[in-house]
Amino acid sequence: MQAKRKIYAQAARKGFAAGYGNGQRDGACDFIYKRLHPAAAFPKRNVCVLYIPQGFEAIDQGIVEALRQTVREVHVADAKHMAEQASFIRPDWMLVLNGLHVFPDDHLQQVDAVxxxxxxxAIWFADDPYVTADTVTIAPHYDVVLTHELSTVELYRGLGCAEVAYMPLAVDPNWFKPMKVESAHRSDICFIGQAFWNRVELFDAIAPYLKNRKVFIAGGLWDRLRHYKQLQKFIRMGWLPVDESIRYYNGAKIVINLHRTTERGKDNKNELNLPGRSINPRTYEIAACGTLQLTDVREDLPNYYVPGVELDTFSSPEELIMKLDYYLKHEEQRRQMAIRGLYRTLKDHTFVQRLQRVAEVLTW
Incomplete structure (x- = not known):
């Protein structure tokens, strides 16, 4: 009986500590979110824009809402009918996201007609440099090329594109935001994304460390793992809806962010083998949820977040294990770093703020 009471008492203490920690995190995130969101309103530009979405739900929605706060008039049309809609609406600008995957075969003929x-x-490439085999054909058909990847700016200029600008992506804080979640969405360590080969190598290397922790992994191709059976209980195969991803980000103590490899022929069409110098949209999305992320290093990361202050980085499986272990044991440091990452994101990296830069480049 005494042993049972001791077990119950230990469980109660752990439950109280977890609840207290979650409450502190929720309260701090709520304060910052209410203080910085919505962002200060900007004067609307006297421009009519026709926006053509890619089908990246979280990005498209963020851009559309930001456009509505940036310009006088916004229309959204399917890529199959862009020329028809442009002829009917007669916008000042047609802004296209990415121009890949779901775009019709006559995409470029339609752009020429517009x-x-x-x-x-203008086209805003969001998949660079992974699909340069396709984008080198697309880019010259547009008046202005925006790319979220530093390494492709000179590529497009070398193709004769008259106006090329580096334009990082951002996040929609109406969607990616701190929230309370049920226990089913809670984990120690979370990763959401496709199992590209460099990610497989990393997770195979850290599998012995993960096996005794509460882990959530979601995405396709994870059966590529050598240690798949060891990690299978943690894996949800297939695409995860965005709203579910947000809940899992919120419920995780740490989210791993590992950019996909840029090596030619390994799950990409980066025919020129250009390096990845810029951060992915997931960097902003994780931070916007008020959760600590550990990310691999990209050259321009320090321009957007301060490593060791607003998030942390790793450069090897061994360093990742060391930092996972450290932050899981140091809750206050983990929580404070995540809160600083949230603050920086809402202050500098929402689509409303990013569209101000787009407007300046396009002289709206």
């Missing part, structure tokens, strides 16, 4: 109407066109 330009022939005297309508200015």
């Amino acid at each position: 330009r022939a109407m005297g309508i200015r066109t």
